[in-house]
Amino acid sequence: MISSLRGTVLDLYGTGAVIEVGGVGFQVQLTPEHSLSLRIGEEARVLTSMIVREDSLSLFGFPDSESLEIFSLLVAVTGVGPKSAMGVLAALTPSEIARAVSADEDAVFRRVTGIGPKTAKLIVVSLTGKVAAYTQASAGRPSFSPVNSVRDDVLVALVGLGWSDRSASDALDSVLAATTDDEATNMPMLLRRALSELGPRQSTAGPR
Numbered sequence: 001m002i003s004s005l006r007g008t009v010l011d012l013y014g015t016g017a018v019i020e021v022g023g024v025g026f027q028v029q030l031t032p033e034h035s036l037s038l039r040i041g042e043e044a045r046v047l048t049s050m051i052v053r054e055d056s057l058s059l060f061g062f063p064d065s066e067s068l069e070i071f072s073l074l075v076a077v078t079g080v081g082p083k084s085a086m087g088v089l090a091a092l093t094p095s096e097i098a099r100a101v102s103a104d105e106d107a108v109f110r111r112v113t114g115i116g117p118k119t120a121k122l123i124v125v126s127l128t129g130k131v132a133a134y135t136q137a138s139a140g141r142p143s144f145s146p147v148n149s150v151r152d153d154v155l156v157a158l159v160g161l162g163w164s165d166r167s168a169s170d171a172l173d174s175v176l177a178a179t180t181d182d183e184a185t186n187m188p189m190l191l192r193r194a195l196s197e198l199g200p201r202q203s204t205a206g207p208r
Contacts, residue, residue, distance in 0.1 A: 002026075002059060006045040009038050014160015015086070017061070019044060028061035029082075031090040032157025033188050037063065051075075051082050060086060066094040066134055077126045079119040087112045088123075090161065091195040093188075098134040101127045111199030113162070151176065154190045163198055171197040 005028065007021035016029045017038055028046060030038075038044050046061035047068045060082055062068040067089055074085035088097065091112050100108040101124050109120035151172060158168035175193045176184055183189060 002050050004047050028059045030061045070094045084114045094134040098131040150187045
């Protein structure tokens with residue numbers, strides 16, 4: 001079991017990275033926000049969850065233990081695969097997930113691509129009593145991007161999640177039109193709002 005990686009970032013893409021450890025490059029799936037926080041050529045440490053299938057072995061990476069633990073809880077829910085779990089973490093912080101579960105707000109999860117009404121309700125039921133400790137955790141994630149490139153970074157992240165350039169751009173412009181100048185520099189917040197805006201639409205990536 002591979003529980004973490006520390007090494008040089010060789011490559012980055014919308015939803016993952018290749019990290020070299022001891023001469024071996026490991027491909028790791030990440031949320032867009034996490035991927036955008038890394039830099040090619042720099043050292044990175046990610047906590048990982050290894051998912052083994054009959055025909056594949058995949059690594060999913062996380063910036064902190066809270067995100068890893070939430071991921072583990074999500075993939076244990078019937079109908080939630082690792083890609084859908086990452087989609088939830090891309091749209092919501094651990095504290096937001098905890099608050100939604102506490103308030104029995106399954107609609108929050110229905111806005112995530114690939115999560116239907118039945119699965120959203122199962123998430124709330126399955127996580128009840130298990131995520132209260134995260135209510136205050138990660139209450140404010142930092143923005144990792146320079147001000148003048150925040151929009152481009154969010155757009156890249158949305159396209160990496162499977163949305164078309166046009167759909168992602170339209171949703172992002174709609175979000176930006178309703179935000180203050182200070183909010184417009186907060187990449188994680190813009191990403192979550194854009195994903196919420198895109199929720200009812202059809203992603204080009206298909207079911208997750």
